[in-house]
Amino acid sequence: xxxxxxxxxxxxxxxxxxxxxxxxxxxxxxxxxxxxxxxxxxxxxxxxxxxxxxxxxxxxxxxxxxxxxxxxxxxxxxxxxxxxxxxxxxxxxxxxxxxxxxxxxxxxxxxxxxxxxxxxxxxxxxxxxxxxxxxxxxxxxxxxxxxxxxxxxxxxxxxxxxxxxxxxxxxxxxxxxxxxxxxxxxxxxxxxxxxxxxxxxxxxxxxxxxxxxxxxxxxxxxxxxxxxxxxxxxxxxxxxxxxxxxxxxxxxxxxxxxxxxxxxxxxxxxxxxxxxxxxxxxxxxxxxxxxxxxxxxxxxxxxxxxxxxxxxxxxxxxxxxxxxxxxxxxxxxxxxxxxxxxxxxxxxxxxxxxxxxxxxxxxxxxxxxxxxxxxxxxxxxxxxxxxxxxxxxxxxxxxxxxxxxxxxx
Amino acid sequence: xxxxxxxxxxxxxxxxxxxxxxxxxxxxxxxxxxxxxxxxxxxxxxxxxxxxxxxxxxxxxxxxxxxxxxxxxxxxxxxxxxxxxxxxxxxxxxxxxxxxxxxxxxxxxxxxxxxxxxxxxxxxxxxxxxxxxxxxxxxxxxxxxxxxxxxxxxxxxxxxxxxxxxxxxxxxxxxxxxxxxxxxxxxxxxxxxxxxxxxxxxxxxxxxxxxxxxxxxxxxxxxxxxxxxxxxxxxxxxxxxxxxxxxxxxxxxxxxxxxxxxxxxxxxxxxxxxxxxxxxxxxxxxxxxxxxxxxxxxxxxxxxxxxxxxxxxxxxxxxxxxxxxxxxxxxxxxxxxxxxxxxxxxxxxxxxxxxxxxxxxxxxxxxxxxxxxxxxxxxxxxxxxxxxxxxxxxxxxxxxxxxxxxxxx
Numbered sequence: 001x002x003x004x005x006x007x008x009x010x011x012x013x014x015x016x017x018x019x020x021x022x023x024x025x026x027x028x029x030x031x032x033x034x035x036x037x038x039x040x041x042x043x044x045x046x047x048x049x050x051x052x053x054x055x056x057x058x059x060x061x062x063x064x065x066x067x068x069x070x071x072x073x074x075x076x077x078x079x080x081x082x083x084x085x086x087x088x089x090x091x092x093x094x095x096x097x098x099x100x101x102x103x104x105x106x107x108x109x110x111x112x113x114x115x116x117x118x119x120x121x122x123x124x125x126x127x128x129x130x131x132x133x134x135x136x137x138x139x140x141x142x143x144x145x146x147x148x149x150x151x152x153x154x155x156x157x158x159x160x161x162x163x164x165x166x167x168x169x170x171x172x173x174x175x176x177x178x179x180x181x182x183x184x185x186x187x188x189x190x191x192x193x194x195x196x197x198x199x200x201x202x203x204x205x206x207x208x209x210x211x212x213x214x215x216x217x218x219x220x221x222x223x224x225x226x227x228x229x230x231x232x233x234x235x236x237x238x239x240x241x242x243x244x245x246x247x248x249x250x251x252x253x254x255x256x257x258x259x260x261x262x263x264x265x266x267x268x269x270x271x272x273x274x275x276x277x278x279x280x281x282x283x284x285x286x287x288x289x290x291x292x293x294x295x296x297x298x299x300x301x302x303x304x305x306x307x308x309x310x311x312x313x314x315x316x317x318x319x320x321x322x323x324x325x326x327x328x329x330x331x332x333x334x335x336x337x338x339x340x341x342x343x344x345x346x347x348x349x350x351x352x353x354x355x356x357x358x359x360x361x362x363x364x365x366x367x368x369x370x371x372x373x374x375x376x377x378x379x380x381x382x383x384x385x386x387x388x389x390x391x392x393x394x395x396x397x398x399x400x401x402x403x404x405x406x407x408x409x
Numbered sequence: 410x411x412x413x414x415x416x417x418x419x420x421x422x423x424x425x426x427x428x429x430x431x432x433x434x435x436x437x438x439x440x441x442x443x444x445x446x447x448x449x450x451x452x453x454x455x456x457x458x459x460x461x462x463x464x465x466x467x468x469x470x471x472x473x474x475x476x477x478x479x480x481x482x483x484x485x486x487x488x489x490x491x492x493x494x495x496x497x498x499x500x501x502x503x504x505x506x507x508x509x510x511x512x513x514x515x516x517x518x519x520x521x522x523x524x525x526x527x528x529x530x531x532x533x534x535x536x537x538x539x540x541x542x543x544x545x546x547x548x549x550x551x552x553x554x555x556x557x558x559x560x561x562x563x564x565x566x567x568x569x570x571x572x573x574x575x576x577x578x579x580x581x582x583x584x585x586x587x588x589x590x591x592x593x594x595x596x597x598x599x600x601x602x603x604x605x606x607x608x609x610x611x612x613x614x615x616x617x618x619x620x621x622x623x624x625x626x627x628x629x630x631x632x633x634x635x636x637x638x639x640x641x642x643x644x645x646x647x648x649x650x651x652x653x654x655x656x657x658x659x660x661x662x663x664x665x666x667x668x669x670x671x672x673x674x675x676x677x678x679x680x681x682x683x684x685x686x687x688x689x690x691x692x693x694x695x696x697x698x699x700x701x702x703x704x705x706x707x708x709x710x711x712x713x714x715x716x717x718x719x720x721x722x723x724x725x726x727x728x729x730x731x732x733x734x735x736x737x738x739x740x741x742x743x744x745x746x747x748x749x750x751x752x753x754x755x756x757x758x759x760x761x762x763x764x765x766x767x768x769x770x771x772x773x774x775x776x777x778x779x780x781x782x783x784x785x786x787x788x789x790x791x792x793x794x795x796x797x798x799x800x801x802x803x804x805x806x807x808x809x810x811x812x813x814x815x816x817x818x
Binding site: 020022024025026027028029030032034036037039040045046047048049050051052053054055057059060063066069070086087088089090091094118121122125126213215221222223243244245246247248264265266267268269270271272274275277278281284343349354 | 445457496673
């Protein structure tokens with residue numbers, strides 16, 4: 001045992017740099033069409049390198065205020081507590097669950113993909129008793145199953161993934177929201193891959209807690225998780241019997257820094273907030289509805305191309321996420337060969353399947369600035385070539401033509 | 410109650426942007442001499458805007474490997490698990506405590522400042538029973554008090570702050586480390602403000618877990634917390650009876666992403682890791698010992714200047730942190746007036762006191778690139794002028810002259 005860990009958690013002296021030289025950063029120029037991160041908007045990069053100010057600087061407070069207002073716009077909410085959590089999307093997931101669930105609480109969790117399973121794991125770690133609704137990965141959670149779970153339990157929280165990044169499924173929320181509230185439960189929604197990439201109206205849908213990630217349809221680097229809590233959810237946080245298990249993610253404390261009083265909690269990740277503000281400014285300039293429509297149109301064109309090549313989409317037609325397109329890998333084609341060709345020959349990253357879907361699907365993200373006509377055409381062309389290299393039979397140009405036809409309609 | 414929260418957690422419609430326009434970012438050029446963030450090195454900014462690659466891209470794995478090696482250099486350790494946590498320094502504190510403390514475990518915590526108190530809060534939140542060693546804010550924790558606490562308890566963790574950013578005290582660790590290990594306890598050390606800014610040798614001191622922050626002596630933006638666990642600490646993590654309460658900060662999972670297998674955990678904050686690698690490359694080029702000596706020299710010059718102006722340092726002479734210089738505010742001078750003058754007339758940020766030290770000290774950070782002769786002179790000159798504006802009597806140029814004399818020795 002000790003020997004095992006010796007080799008495992010100890011590095012021999014020569015691994016510590018002696019005279020080794022570390023070169024300048026020089027990353028390849030990838031087209032990032034995986035499940036995230038997506039490419040960063042050049043305007044965002046520029047904003048990110050603006051001179052740093054302190055996290056209690058009056059100028060930074062203005063930037064915080066702008067960021068909050070713009071996040072409210074993106075989420076379509078009037079919730080006061082609408083801020084970026086200082087961590088990635090998974091930190092947002094923890095913040096949502098850790099603040100609203102106390103040890104022993106029952107929680108209904110939609111488990112129709114990798115991130116639904118993660119919600120289960122996180123809700124369990126903070127002492128929640130999860131009532132899981134299992135569904136095939138690629139399908140959506142049915143409202144009947146939610147009603148059943150609520151009826152059989154005393155759950156006061158329903159947690160569900162709006163955009164299941166692992167399957168490409170887009171979850172309808174309207175009926176589930178109605179049900180959750182009929183049973184007096186809060187609705188927690190994971191919108192990591194949907195925020196600004198498809199229709200999402202937090203207030204109209206009466207979502208109580210909603211979180212996302214900076215590195216998807218916002219075209220910001222990964223590292224922040226926008227989150228919003230409505231009044232009802234915050235009342236629940238403030239009325240807890242036990243402290244939130246994470247001090248770092250305790251919303252009652254974080255709220256005090258983002259409110260008028262500006263009480264110091266932790267040092268805000270200033271450069272990343274500069275970046276997020278700029279990304280949101282871009283969303284605001286385009287307008288949400290236009291942005292949603294753009295994502296939908298480009299996804300549809302991509303799907304036309306995929307189907308014209310004889311491939312099949314993984315998610316059901318009526319529940320497809322425009323920002324993340326899951327393509328079933330045809331029999332006889334090796335997942336990793338195709339992805340390696342795309343990466344090495346074309347500098348294009350697409351995602352493989354996670355968990356149960358490993359080797360079975362590709363995940364093609366068309367997010368934010370990457371949701372455009374040129375990218376759809378390039379992605380289809382590169383995929384066709386990579387497939388033909390693997391012996392897959394497809395008429396040259398079939399996919400691109402179908403997409404071009406769609407665009408010219 | 411509802412009304413209160415109505416006004417508190419709801420924003421009226423007109424706060425959602427209608428036709429409001431959000432201007433381009435244009436932060437003032439501050440000299441950041443507070444407790445952190447410090448100014449970012451221009452090379453770090455440049456690295457940070459390098460093209461994004463995916464978090465599972467072969468190129469990014471190389472960058473991760475470099476970052477780990479360079480962090481081992483900075484911490485002076487051979488520990489395998491030496492990585493940046495995807496959150497600020499406080500997330501590092503949670504990671505250190507949450508992984509090593511289980512519910513009901515006794516933990517000895519040095520409480521001689523704001524961050525020692527925070528360790529107490531966080532250790533308690535994860536179910537630890539804290540045996541707190543209280544000391545005046547500005548003093549260090551005495552080894553006798555640690556021995557006493559260990560003797561009276563079954564504590565298997567001793568958590569202590571190396572560089573107490575709230576007081577400017579530098580904690581000696583050698584004797585405490587010996588004691589902790591004699592009693593079979595792990596030693597956890599907060600090195601947020603000391604890493605690369607003063608002598609710290611994790612392996613020689615037999616520190617079991619040590620964490621820091623990116624935004625202090627490394628001159629990186631805030632958002633990452635470098636951390637290292639030795640074999641003994643990791644064995645404890647792997648032998649836990651209960652799961653780590655935070656999935657996001659579970660080191661056994663994070664280790665799998667940073668190890669050969671590269672198992673996906675959460676999306677790494679790629680641009681920030683680019684930035685950290687560059688910051689560490691700069692440290693590596695200068696050399697740790699030279700860097701420590703530079704911080705010490707500039708701090709001494711600053712103190713000469715402070716004392717020549719008739720001011721007093723807050724921390725005891727033999728335990729002063731070179732990277733964070735705490736100055737006692739003289740009677741008759743208003744804290745906030747001086748700091749406003751410095752910020753508004755000189756674009757210089759210095760920190761105020763936290764908690765019990767509010768209004769009693771200023772905290773002047775001389776961290777990384779900000780630890781240099783020019784900055785010391787400017788800081789003293791600006792402080793003298795701000796003090797005179799407040800009616801404090803000091804001979805013109807006294808502080809600057811003393812520092813210049815010191816430098817010319």
